[in-house]
Amino acid sequence: MNAASWALPALPVTEAAPGVFVHRSEHHWPDRENHGEIANIGFIVGDDCVAVIDSGGSPQQGIALRQAVKKVTAKPICYVINTHVHPDHIYGNRAFKNKGVRFVGHYKLARAMATRAPHYLSKADELLDIRVSPDNIIPPDLQVKQTMSLNLGNRELVLTAHPAAHTDNDLSVYDKNTDTLWLADLLFLEHIPVIDGSIRGWLKELRRLAQNHYKLVIPGHGPLVKDWPLGSQPHIAYLEQLAGEIRAMLKQGKTLEYAVDHAGLSAKKNWQLFEQFHRKNVTIAFAELEWED
Amino acid sequence: MKNLAKFVFLIMLLPAAALAEGGDDDSTWNNTLKTQFFAGKTIEESDAVIELEAPYRAEDPAIVPVKVTSKMPQGKDKYIKKIWVLVDKNPFPFVGEFEFFPESGKADLAMRVRVNTYSNIRAIAETNDGKLTMSKKFVKASGGCSAPVGADLDEAMKRLGKVKFRLDDGMKPGQPTEAQLMISHPNLTGMQMDQMTRYVRKSHFIDQLKVTFNDKPVLNAKIDIAISADPNFRFYFIPDKPGELKAEFSDISCESPVSRKVCDKGASYSQQYAVTP
Numbered sequence: 001m002n003a004a005s006w007a008l009p010a011l012p013v014t015e016a017a018p019g020v021f022v023h024r025s026e027h028h029w030p031d032r033e034n035h036g037e038i039a040n041i042g043f044i045v046g047d048d049c050v051a052v053i054d055s056g057g058s059p060q061q062g063i064a065l066r067q068a069v070k071k072v073t074a075k076p077i078c079y080v081i082n083t084h085v086h087p088d089h090i091y092g093n094r095a096f097k098n099k100g101v102r103f104v105g106h107y108k109l110a111r112a113m114a115t116r117a118p119h120y121l122s123k124a125d126e127l128l129d130i131r132v133s134p135d136n137i138i139p140p141d142l143q144v145k146q147t148m149s150l151n152l153g154n155r156e157l158v159l160t161a162h163p164a165a166h167t168d169n170d171l172s173v174y175d176k177n178t179d180t181l182w183l184a185d186l187l188f189l190e191h192i193p194v195i196d197g198s199i200r201g202w203l204k205e206l207r208r209l210a211q212n213h214y215k216l217v218i219p220g221h222g223p224l225v226k227d228w229p230l231g232s233q234p235h236i237a238y239l240e241q242l243a244g245e246i247r248a249m250l251k252q253g254k255t256l257e258y259a260v261d262h263a264g265l266s267a268k269k270n271w272q273l274f275e276q277f278h279r280k281n282v283t284i285a286f287a288e289l290e291w292e293d
Numbered sequence: 294m295k296n297l298a299k300f301v302f303l304i305m306l307l308p309a310a311a312l313a314e315g316g317d318d319d320s321t322w323n324n325t326l327k328t329q330f331f332a333g334k335t336i337e338e339s340d341a342v343i344e345l346e347a348p349y350r351a352e353d354p355a356i357v358p359v360k361v362t363s364k365m366p367q368g369k370d371k372y373i374k375k376i377w378v379l380v381d382k383n384p385f386p387f388v389g390e391f392e393f394f395p396e397s398g399k400a401d402l403a404m405r406v407r408v409n410t411y412s413n414i415r416a417i418a419e420t421n422d423g424k425l426t427m428s429k430k431f432v433k434a435s436g437g438c439s440a441p442v443g444a445d446l447d448e449a450m451k452r453l454g455k456v457k458f459r460l461d462d463g464m465k466p467g468q469p470t471e472a473q474l475m476i477s478h479p480n481l482t483g484m485q486m487d488q489m490t491r492y493v494r495k496s497h498f499i500d501q502l503k504v505t506f507n508d509k510p511v512l513n514a515k516i517d518i519a520i521s522a523d524p525n526f527r528f529y530f531i532p533d534k535p536g537e538l539k540a541e542f543s544d545i546s547c548e549s550p551v552s553r554k555v556c557d558k559g560a561s562y563s564q565q566y567a568v569t570p
Contacts, residue, residue, distance in 0.1 A: 113486075119409070119442075201445075255527070256405070287522075287523060291452060291475075291523065
């Protein structure tokens with residue numbers, strides 16, 4: 001670590017609930033200007049130690065998040081929880097690598113890192129203008145198969161490994177003390193949901209979660225949700241419309257190319273970055289739904 | 294000083310990065326692929342025999358729909374014998390070599406491919422008189438959170454070997470009819486990062502495909518890892534009488550993603566579909 005990186009300012013965070021700190025990002029396509037620093041990330045402080053939830057979209061953002069923790073508390077960081085494999089959530093990992101810090105993830109996270117990292121790393125320089133290597137991607141040493149409890153000192157976090165939804169390695173974090181559910185990219189608001197796992201699985205998980213009540217829900221992209229389950233509705237409606245229209249097209253024998261140009265377009269007004277992600281969503285959803293019977 | 298050095302380094306990197314993004318580039322074709330696949334042959338670049346269609350922007354680099362449309366019927370005397378498809382900038386550019394017959398009716402072919410980066414995709418057709426014609430398209434594979442691997446690997450593994458056929462509704466007896474063949478297979482590229490994992494390291498993909506109608510050849514293909522997970526092909530055949538459309542294919546696993554020198558043969562699969570024109 002050189003002197004320059006220590007001098008980086010702390011990442012701005014707000015205390016969304018007692019001991020729950022969130023850095024909220026604006027909605028942007030990851031590029032060379034924002035260096036992929038586009039996700040909501042943060043940390044939760046217990047009596048003994050701190051759990052970081054997603055480390056940021058660049059090595060620099062990871063360092064800035066570490067500074068933010070330091071500004072809030074003198075307690076050590078004991079866990080870095082990666083909610084899934086996407087670069088905007090894991091590229092800050094290296095800033096936290098230290099004795100006594102354990103990296104936590106879904107049991108399929110390590111495999112997803114191994115399959116995707118070569119591609120991500122090869123593109124980071126050109127697309128994000130950041131310098132990263134395999135050392136920046138740290139696979140979890142604690143793997144969550146179903147659920148796992150982490151104790152931060154009078155503060156229990158319950159981690160849940162979800163079936164394929166946003167990706168095939170989504171992990172959520174529930175903070176019992178404040179009734180806060182950190183859903184990360186299992187939930188999008190304003191920013192169009194991005195499917196990289198399973199549209200059917202995602203709908204099922206969100207419908208299930210929408211039957212519960214939480215005081216606070218933290219999405220990976222978008223504002224904090226204080227009216228759950230109401231806050232889940234736009235996201236669920238988008239996936240339902242997409243699945244419905246694609247199924248109808250499949251029944252009529254339409255091709256993927258046709259679906260990409262026609263499915264779900266009326267949802268455009270509801271979402272930012274629609275042009276960048278919607279057709280990709282149609283592609284992935286189509287490739288899944290054509291096998292469902 | 295350290296910062297200054299870093300700054301100078303960054304400045305030096307910028308033009309290279311800008312070049313890498315810039316368009317249409319035939320260097321890989323001219324320097325490597327043309328000799329590798331067509332040494333000593335003359336290839337006419339034109340859309341007169343076949344035309345390749347591909348989206349200018351690949352929405353999902355793991356599933357890029359491409360289509361080759363033929364401009365001539367498959368006659369007994371004159372027909373398209375073979376079509377090669379290549380993605381210049383892929384780590385392994387060879388997508389497939391597809392053999393057609395007069396019985397194919399029409400040498401049209403649609404499929405889904407993986408595109409690793411901004412690249413030309415090209416289709417080269419050989420007619421039975423030995424002439425080669427090439428059609429190409431430039432594709433921008435989008436960046437961000439996308440990687441050219443499948444989204445849900447375990448789901449694909451569970452269905453492995455499952456096959457579906459779909460046929461045109463308005464099938465006319467004796468006329469070229471479009472058929473879609475869907476094969477569930479993860480078509481693993483084998484491009485994982487070795488040092489990070491004890492998981493599958495080898496590629497595992499469908500390498501041979503043969504489609505027949507009433508035992509007469511319709512399409513023969515030699516294919517590779519650039520074919521998307523759950524390979525999906527649309528092609529033509531002539532249902533001149535009731536019969537059986539049959540797909541036979543096999544998979545293979547290779548030590549290196551970019552060499553086919555050391556490979557283990559995998560399983561063979563076969564699936565029939567009754568056709569009543």
